Amino acid sequence: MSDLRSAPAPGLRAGDHARGRADAPVVIVYADFTCPRCAVAHERLAALDLRRVFRHLALKARHPRAIAVARAAEAAARQDAFWPFHDALYADQGRQEDPHLWALAERLGLDVERLERDRRSDAVAERVDAQTREALRAGAMRTPTLFLADGVRVDDIEAISL
Amino acid sequence: MTIIAPGTPAPEFRLKDEDGDDFTHEDLKGRTTVLVFYPFAFSPVCTDQFQVYEEVLGDLEAQGARLYGVSTDSIWAQKAFKAQIGTSIPQLSDFEPKGETSRKLGAYFEPGGMTNRALVIFDPEGVVQWSYLASSPGELPGANLIFDGLAIKA
Numbered sequence A: 001m002s003d004l005r006s007a008p009a010p011g012l013r014a015g016d017h018a019r020g021r022a023d024a025p026v027v028i029v030y031a032d033f034t035c036p037r038c039a040v041a042h043e044r045l046a047a048l049d050l051r052r053v054f055r056h057l058a059l060k061a062r063h064p065r066a067i068a069v070a071r072a073a074e075a076a077a078r079q080d081a082f083w084p085f086h087d088a089l090y091a092d093q094g095r096q097e098d099p100h101l102w103a104l105a106e107r108l109g110l111d112v113e114r115l116e117r118d119r120r121s122d123a124v125a126e127r128v129d130a131q132t133r134e135a136l137r138a139g140a141m142r143t144p145t146l147f148l149a150d151g152v153r154v155d156d157i158e159a160i161s162l
Numbered sequence B: 001m002t003i004i005a006p007g008t009p010a011p012e013f014r015l016k017d018e019d020g021d022d023f024t025h026e027d028l029k030g031r032t033t034v035l036v037f038y039p040f041a042f043s044p045v046c047t048d049q050f051q052v053y054e055e056v057l058g059d060l061e062a063q064g065a066r067l068y069g070v071s072t073d074s075i076w077a078q079k080a081f082k083a084q085i086g087t088s089i090p091q092l093s094d095f096e097p098k099g100e101t102s103r104k105l106g107a108y109f110e111p112g113g114m115t116n117r118a119l120v121i122f123d124p125e126g127v128v129q130w131s132y133l134a135s136s137p138g139e140l141p142g143a144n145l146i147f148d149g150l151a152i153k154a
Helices: A036-046 A066-077 A082-091 A098-107 A112-119 A122-137 B044-055 B057-062 B075-085 B100-104 B143-151
Strands: A017-019 A026-031 A051-056 A145-148 B014-016 B022-024 B032-037 B065-071 B091-093 B118-122 B128-133
Touching (some): A066 A122, A082 A098, B044 B075
Parallel strands (some): A026 A051
Antiparallel strands (some): B014 B091, B032 B118
16 A cells, blocks of 8 residues: 655646646646536636646545546546546536446547446556545545645635636 | 643543444553544535545554544434445544543634544554644645654654
């Protein structure tokens, strides 16, 4: 088991899911697809000129589907469809059971069998778990938790008005 | 109110577990104990707090530590709260006399008539190893702080 003592959230790194203008201010979002507050945060951040990074903060006690859906999004990322999958999940949080995810994957033109295989892989599970734990080490106590590029935690999304 | 300081042996205290049985200072002996004081069952931020701590129970177990939630709610409210938020974290009630144990440990918030947001780690001898009082009941201490506290050997 990895260490859970305090450590700052890592800054933007290779392999991150990042969108927005490359030289815009960076905001790192640790979030979960099942959480209504995360969907609201997604809408608000989308309206701002940011370099936005998504990392997982998927808590099993938070929602029974949190981890399964996070892994599915990572599997979609392996077919270069992380952001379309991300946006579709937040746009319709009432439909996150497996048949909904398969239908979404088909709609996005993904290989559903491959998605199924990938989301059950150890590598995907480890990525979701590692990001969740790094969020906890950085003191995250709610979904979503946001960090600025310098590692400062922003608990109130209203505080971001760049 | 000042939170009980590291190095202090646990005072005599009595809480009630979910079955209505006593949980006292004697129950601290033999393993590391983390007491998580929180203001109210069912309040939104307390829910966030336990859902995060639930995630790290395996890590705590690996370090030989057991974590409990403590509030002035009755055992019935605590049991319903626990079921609602889907946590397995055992709860201890400081209901009657209200807040007596929390006051002894410096984890009571007088202005609100409620337990404050605080963490106390006791070593297996029942001596305070580490303690933390939030700057306000609305501040949620990260799970990382518990692991920082466990890393400090009194």
